[in-house]
Amino acid sequence: MSKTVLVLGGDGFCGWPTSLHLSALGYEVVIVDNFVRRTIAKELDAPSLTPIASIDERLNTWKDVSGHDIDVVELDIAQDYPELRRLLASVRPDAIVHFAEQRAAPYSMRDAAHKAYTVDNNVNGTHNLLAAMAELGLDTHLVHLGTMGVYGYGGDGLEIPEGYLDVTIDGPDGARYPRKILYPTKPGSIYHLTKSMDQLMFQFYAGNDHLRITDLHQGIVWGTQTEETRLAPALINRFDYDGDFGTVLNRFLMQAAAGHALTVHGTGGQTRAFINIQDTVRCIALALANPPAAGEQVRIINQVAETRRVRDLAELVSELTGADIEYVDNPRGEAAENDLVVSNATLKNLGLEPILLRDALLTETVDIALRFIERANLNTIPATALWSGRAEREISQLDAPQIAQR
């Protein structure tokens, strides 16, 4: 009998290709989404560059090309606990993949209302899910998407481990006391803050209720299409390039496609971690196949393929497209250069051979940025969020770097 997996946030950028991949692998997939991402695109007047189909058209097309059914349930997991509980009680899924959070750092910093929305949506959504699993006594494996951004950027050259850190405390007696602790977080935005808070909730429910939880600390996801989304035009995945949801890489690709120079802030020395969307879906399948046991601590895995400096990224795009690079003043007091050494031992041991930027960025440029450039509205690129009126300091905005006002 095939296994059932709920994909919360299954209409989103990572969730949609994951749903198709798991369906192709033979899982019974149920997508749960409140479609707020589509609403936010309207709020920001910043639609996906790629023309994305309605969820019904997506699912009908998938049925046509693959023969597989995917169910969909419209539900706000943060606001409707009774419905969420009813759904879990009736489906009793083998696994849940949880993508259903507000995930843009600049969006989370727009103003107090957006801060409050992000906290409310992410914390209550994740907590409702955990409370329902505990209440129903489900033995479901929960796979959550966290972010590399919770680690912050210590920049002291030490490798960032997978979730837990070995430290020692010096006792008054001269003895050293070893402890294994959750990596102390330094979130740089409200979005990242909610992911740090998620970690505490996972720790509690894994300990108190023996829930089986995997938390994937993911780098910046790049690329658009996967094996499955390429099968038909109506399956195409979203491509965001606006100042809130777009990443620095997508901004470079759009600038190049429009014939503009790539604008790099300061020295472009900030290092970030990356992973291709195709590897995201593979890693999630690997995580599902390797659940922790009940009573085990939360399994934390760094879902990262490589780290790159922003200026290296610009050079790569420039090589491929011939675009010029323009170094402009960094409008904020970020650390000019930072190192980032990240362990991704678990996924490597599970056999992942990641797709690298150098090898696959050309496809992304030709198939997406150039192909759909006539749909673009370049005015949406600058972000309007300001981290703070008072504080000027380093910000870790890993998932969706902010772009300066111009």
Place this chain on the structure above:
Amino acid sequence: MSKTVLVLGGDGFCGWPTSLHLSALGYEVVIVDNFVRRTIAKELDAPSLTPIASIDERLNTWKDVSGHDIDVVELDIAQDYPELRRLLASVRPDAIVHFAEQRAAPYSMRDAAHKAYTVDNNVNGTHNLLAAMAELGLDTHLVHLGTMGVYGYGGDGLEIPEGYLDVTIDGPDGARYPRKILYPTKPGSIYHLTKSMDQLMFQFYAGNDHLRITDLHQGIVWGTQTEETRLAPALINRFDYDGDFGTVLNRFLMQAAAGHALTVHGTGGQTRAFINIQDTVRCIALALANPPAAGEQVRIINQVAETRRVRDLAELVSELTGADIEYVDNPRGEAAENDLVVSNATLKNLGLEPILLRDALLTETVDIALRFIERANLNTIPATALWSGRAEREISQLDAPQIAQR
């Protein structure tokens, strides 16, 4: 000109005597409360042992005996951001003391709905407050009540420092890298979890927005009356002894007053930290008088007078009242004995000379438990919360220890 202070949760057990004390010291006090604690007492059918007056009667009486006005605003800080923001914008208080959280561990563990309520109320309330302060650019000093319970009970004999822990990481090069981190939390209930999450929000807003924040990690508060609440019968403070909001000490006092034996679970070897309500209000005044500067990290202070084993507490009550002690099986798999060594250097340095259980417990017995025993409903003593159907392990239920079903 006198300073203005908002007391959020100013109708509660700690908030009410604090409001009176600050008013007596010459602060302009504004109480903000949604009175949910009075509603919960009805839900649990567990009123305060002491007859507490309505807020209007309380404030009129205070005006009569002291000549001071205290304002009151009915407001749910977790659910009504616009009103909270309007209030802060018009009052622009010099300081805010934030007691307005659901604070009973057993209540937070009753079922999924109570877990969700506690998370929603505590996280959104605290976040709304921080977001409003940041948005308005207030230079207000925020004093929050945290709990000793966030530290968990390592029991390895090391002293629990005030909020921050010095650790070292061993580098691959043989070098040791020192770091100062937030003490890694091990919350034992959903209530304690929310306090751990509060800490992350404070860290973020102190760093990003330069908010000035003091977090008082308080022990179990005992005692009922303060200098000010004793001034008139209508000013009397609440005394909770039910299984959700009562503490182990109040349960002992009530058992003794009713002529029952004091029931101690297991060996009664669990050590807890205590502080008298009179010292709570003094400490808050001290914290208000010593704010951190803008840009400083969160000032974390352990608000604790002494630590005691539960069996020592029982012996003390037995000595005073002649009650027998009955050792019963511990219904849960708690660690039988734990040490608790706590630093309270900051408050000692500020001059606090705490009231100790040995010296003041008699007054509490005579003035409260014996005096109001005819109002008591001893059936409310057992808690109905069950930590978990599946997990049997140590629970840190610092603020409101759970009482076994009988």
